[in-house]
Amino acid sequence: MKRADFPCLGCGVGLRTEHYDLVLQEKPAVDWFEVITENFMVAGGRPLQVLESVRERYPIVLHGVSLSIGSTDSLNREYLAALKKLARRFEPAWVSDHLCWTGVDGRNLHDLLPLPYTSAVIRHVADRVRQVQDTLERPILLENVSTYMRFVESRMSEWEFLAAVAQQADCGILLDINNIFVNAFNHRFDPARYISSIPIERVVQFHLAGHSDHGAYLLDTHDHPIRPEVWSLYELAVRRFGAVSTLIEWDDNIPEFAVLQTAAKEARRICDSSAANERESGTTDSGRTFAKTSAPALQSDHGAGGRCVRAGNRGS
Amino acid sequence: MITAPEGVASAPETEGRSLPAGGLSEIIVGDERLGPAERLAIYADAYFYRLLECLKDDFPTVAGMVGAERFHELIRGYLAACPPFHSSVVYAGQFLPDFLRGHRALEQWPFLAEVARLEWSLIEVFQAPDAVTLKAQDLRAIASERWPELHLRTPPALRLVDCRWRVAEALRAIREPKEWQAPEPVAQSVVVWRLNGAVYYREIALAERNAFSLLAEGASFAAVCERVAAVCPEGEAIGEINRMLERWLGDGCLMLEDKNLPPQTKPAAKRPPDGPTT
Numbered sequence: 206m207k208r209a210d211f212p213c214l215g216c217g218v219g220l221r222t223e224h225y226d227l228v229l230q231e232k233p234a235v236d237w238f239e240v241i242t243e244n245f246m247v248a249g250g251r252p253l254q255v256l257e258s259v260r261e262r263y264p265i266v267l268h269g270v271s272l273s274i275g276s277t278d279s280l281n282r283e284y285l286a287a288l289k290k291l292a293r294r295f296e297p298a299w300v301s302d303h304l305c306w307t308g309v310d311g312r313n314l315h316d317l318l319p320l321p322y323t324s325a326v327i328r329h330v331a332d333r334v335r336q337v338q339d340t341l342e343r344p345i346l347l348e349n350v351s352t353y354m355r356f357v358e359s360r361m362s363e364w365e366f367l368a369a370v371a372q373q374a375d376c377g378i379l380l381d382i383n384n385i386f387v388n389a390f391n392h393r394f395d396p397a398r399y400i401s402s403i404p405i406e407r408v409v410q411f412h413l414a415g416h417s418d419h420g421a422y423l424l425d426t427h428d429h430p431i432r433p434e435v436w437s438l439y440e441l442a443v444r445r446f447g448a449v450s451t452l453i454e455w456d457d458n459i460p461e462f463a464v465l466q467t468a469a470k471e472a473r474r475i476c477d478s479s480a481a482n483e484r485e486s487g488t489t490d491s492g493r494t495f496a497k498t499s500a501p502a503l504q505s506d507h508g509a510g511g512r513c514v515r516a517g518n519r520g521s
Numbered sequence: 522m523i524t525a526p527e528g529v530a531s532a533p534e535t536e537g538r539s540l541p542a543g544g545l546s547e548i549i550v551g552d553e554r555l556g557p558a559e560r561l562a563i564y565a566d567a568y569f570y571r572l573l574e575c576l577k578d579d580f581p582t583v584a585g586m587v588g589a590e591r592f593h594e595l596i597r598g599y600l601a602a603c604p605p606f607h608s609s610v611v612y613a614g615q616f617l618p619d620f621l622r623g624h625r626a627l628e629q630w631p632f633l634a635e636v637a638r639l640e641w642s643l644i645e646v647f648q649a650p651d652a653v654t655l656k657a658q659d660l661r662a663i664a665s666e667r668w669p670e671l672h673l674r675t676p677p678a679l680r681l682v683d684c685r686w687r688v689a690e691a692l693r694a695i696r697e698p699k700e701w702q703a704p705e706p707v708a709q710s711v712v713v714w715r716l717n718g719a720v721y722y723r724e725i726a727l728a729e730r731n732a733f734s735l736l737a738e739g740a741s742f743a744a745v746c747e748r749v750a751a752v753c754p755e756g757e758a759i760g761e762i763n764r765m766l767e768r769w770l771g772d773g774c775l776m777l778e779d780k781n782l783p784p785q786t787k788p789a790a791k792r793p794p795d796g797p798t799t
Contacts, residue, residue, distance in 0.1 A: 243609040249651035249678065251718030271608035284608045314568050315610045354560035355550045393552070421554040422563065 206344045206375050211409045212298055214264050214450040215495055216469040216476070223459045225255050232262060235466060237298070239452045242269035245295075246287045256295060265297050266410070266452070268379075272302035272337065274347065275320045275330050276309055285340045292341060298450075299409065301346035301379045304330070304370060319352040322359035322366035327373060334374035346409050347371065348379035351387045351416075351425030363388060364402040371407045378403065380446075381412035382439045383431065383454075387423040400442050408446045413439060413472060414454035428457035431468060440475050444483070447493025448476040529562040572600060572613050579614045580640045583621075585695040586630055595626060611648065614641060632686035632704045639688055639722070642680040642713045647720050649678035654773035669743035672778040674736050678715035679774055681733045684708065689724050716773045728752045729765055739778060 215236030220228065227233065238259055245252050245267075259265065271284065292300055305317040320326050338344055349367050361369075371378050380403060389396035413436075415429030431439075431453070443449070453468040473495065480494035541547040549557035573596050577584045584592045603616040618641050621627070621634035630636075654676050663671065675681075686704040689711050694701035710730035713722040725733070728749045735748050749765065750758035769775045 243611075246609055247611070247648035250648045250715065252648070253651075254718055281608060311606050313605045313608055313610075315571060315605060315613070316564060316568055318564065353555075353563040354557070357546075357548055357550055359550075392550075421559075424563070 206377055206407070208377070208406050208409055210344075211377065212264070212450075213448060213493065213495060214266070214298055216451045216453070216472040217264075217266075218453045218462075218465040218469055219268075219455060220256075220259060220265075221455070221459055224462045224465075225251075227462050229255065229258055233462060233466060235263070235469060237264040237266065237450070237452075239266045239268045239454075242267040242288060242291065242300070242302075243271055245291060246284075260295050265295060266450075267292060267295070267297040267300045268348075269300070269302040270315075270317065271307055271313060273307040273313075274302060274304065274333050274337070275306035275318075275326065277306075277329075278309055278311065280333055280336060282340075285337065289341050292343070299346055299377070300341060300343060301348060301377075301410065303350050304347040304367060305350045317350040319350065319354060319356070320366075321356040322361045322363060324360070327366065327369045330370050331373035334370070334376050338374075338376065344376055346377040346379040347374075348381050348412065349384050349388075351381070351384040351391075353391055353422060353424075355392055362394065362399075362402075363392075364399045368402065368404055368407070372404070376407075377409040378407040379410040379412060380408050380442065380449075381414070382442055383412065383414040383416055383435050384425060386432075386435050386438050387416050387425050390423045396438055397441060400438065400445055403446075405446055408449055411439065411442060411446075411449050411451040411472075412454050413451060413468070426457060427454050430464075436471070436475070439472065440479065443476050443479045448480060448495040449493065451476070529558050529565045569597070569600065572596070572605070572610070575610050576614050576617065579644055580617060580637055582636050582640055582692045582695045583617075583633060585698070585701070586633065586636065586691070587626060591626065595621075595624070598624075611644070614644070617641065630703075631706075632684075632688050632691075635684045635686050636688045636692060636704075639682050639684065639692055639711060639713070642682050642711075643720050643722065646678045646680055646713045646715050649676075649715065652676040652678065652776055655770060655775040655777045657767070657770045659777065660770065669741060669746075671742045672739060673742055673745065674739035674776050674778060675733060675774060676714075676776050679733075679737075680713040681730065681737060682711045682713060683730070684711065687724075689722065692722075712774070714772055714774050721772070728761055732765060733774075736775070 217237035217239060218235055220238040220240045228238075240256065245256055247253065256265070267288070269288065271281075272288075273281070288300065303317045304320070306320060307316060307318065308314050320330070334345065334347065347367075347370065349363065352363075359366075367378065370376075385396045385399050388394070389399065413431050414425065414427045415431050416435075417424045417426040417429060439451075451469075451472045453465050453472065455465060476495050545551075545557035545561065549560055551557040551560060573593065576596055576599075577592065583595075587595060599617055599620050603620055605613045607613075607615070614637075618634055618638035621637050624634070626633055655673070660668075685706065685708055687707050687709045688704045689709060691701045691704050710725050710727075711722050712725050712729070712733055713720065715721070731748045731752060732745050735745055740748075746758070746762055749762050753761050
């Protein structure tokens with residue numbers, strides 16, 4: 206897997222049912238949309254019609270929640286077949302899911318559950334990722350999840366685990382900046398250290414979202430604006446990884462679409478600002494910037510609002 | 522273990538699982554802010570409340586009838602009996618109608634299982650396969666002599682729901698929302714269908730119910746006409762069939778099975794009762 210094989214889509218937002226009509230009628234200026242894969246694994250009806258129309262105008266990414274890549278259950282071949290069919294139909298820029306498990310003994314808990322950070326689990330997950338990639342005939346991205354507990358059995362940090370899985374599986378990373386912040390609070394580690402330990406060449410996408418403060422812990426609720434501390438961490442990530450395709454996630458208490466657009470514009474501003482600074486100082490790690498564009502892509506291939514421009518070759 | 526909130530601490534014992542001598546702290550790392558059981562409880566709560574909200578969205582009438590507290594308890598029991606297996610949370614409520622049959626909640630709300638069945642039908646129809654439905658102009662293009670042999674059926678996105686209670690009115694009232702009346706114990710049939718991506722439902726009389734029942738399996742137009750005529754007052758069958766046909770064509774409730782389309786050269790066996798009024 207090479208990061209350069211993936212397009213730089215720019216700054217997009219999650220497509221949610223609350224905004225279907227607006228997106229179809231007003232065709233708002235947004236670089237790309239991410240959709241929850243399982244919501245479109247249906248036989249027919251409006252969701253698929255909406256996605257057809259959206260895909261005609263925008264690049265999309267399929268983001269799944271039920272791959273259950275860390276489970277000890279066999280891979281769900283029926284699910285993979287449905288995912289492959291969906292990907293062939295809609296030609297997403299890429300397919301992603303989470304580094305977690307979502308069920309066992311056939312049950313689906315519809316949650317993203319943490320894994321023990323051990324070498325055995327790395328081998329287990331990496332083997333399954335390779336099977337998934339072979340089946341789908343495309344590389345996938347795995348996202349770091351928010352967690353509220355760690356296992357005594359773990360023998361390494363979360364960032365070492367994530368990096369090792371991506372390396373052994375030869376897959377990409379969807380780095381959720383908010384999840385890093387949430388986990389740093391919940392498990393007391395330095396989020397900057399996490400960012401600085403992830404291999405640059407694996408990171409294809411960022412997630413940004415809001416969380417809730419419950420005092421003793423932070424909960425990844427996706428129902429608030431992105432907190433200033435998370436924006437700061439994003440700036441740090443952009444300095445390290447360059448302009449990575451960024452997605453604004455909002456899943457509950459969903460605001461007006463304009464609020465999501467504003468957040469996407471802020472992400473783009475940070476990327477552009479970082480690029481300008483690195484041009485001045487020559488301190489980039491990744492050398493990736495977004496092209497100057499804000500109009501939605503009116504094309505059916507993966508070319509997006511911001512084509513990837515490699516300004517250097519200093520990836521680690 | 523993760524089946525409902527408020528039960529994590531006692532769950533290992535309840536489930537008959539043996540924990541290490543040190544308990545959960547030998548499995549899960551805790552600190553002075555949150556112990557292992559409290560951390561596990563975050564997941565237990567999230568599991569339950571996520572599905573509770575999902576089922577509240579999918580069964581708003583059931584939830585509205587029993588109230589928040591009873592719905593919470595009802596879903597707690599449901600998830601313990603029927604935990605989700607499907608990769609999509611859309612199917613989480615698939616077995617709720619069956620679960621409610623024989624549930625003690627029926628003592629107070631005897632129509633509850635039928636309400637759940639009708640609400641689940643709306644979800645089934647919403648995501649059912651697409652199909653090319655028969656339009657009025659399609660039918661007009663076929664010589665009326667050939668209509669009796671036309672093989673028709675309902676599309677995948679259509680359900681016929683037979684109820685023992687008049688539940689459709691209550692469903693409509695709660696979803697509007699406005700004050701609802703307890704359904705009367707009077708038999709009622711409801712057809713649920715999809716048109717342009719939106720799901721609709723309406724109560725139907727016996728003649729139309731019988732026609733849809735036949736069409737669900739696929740039937741000739743002549744057979745449908747005979748079925749309708751059998752329960753219509755004398756002299757009203759043709760008008761009734763015309764009205765039904767017009768509505769079905771407009772609502773996308775009919776499909777034409779091409780393989781049974783008689784060849785142009787084949788003489789019609791008999792003339793249909795009448796042409797559509799569309």
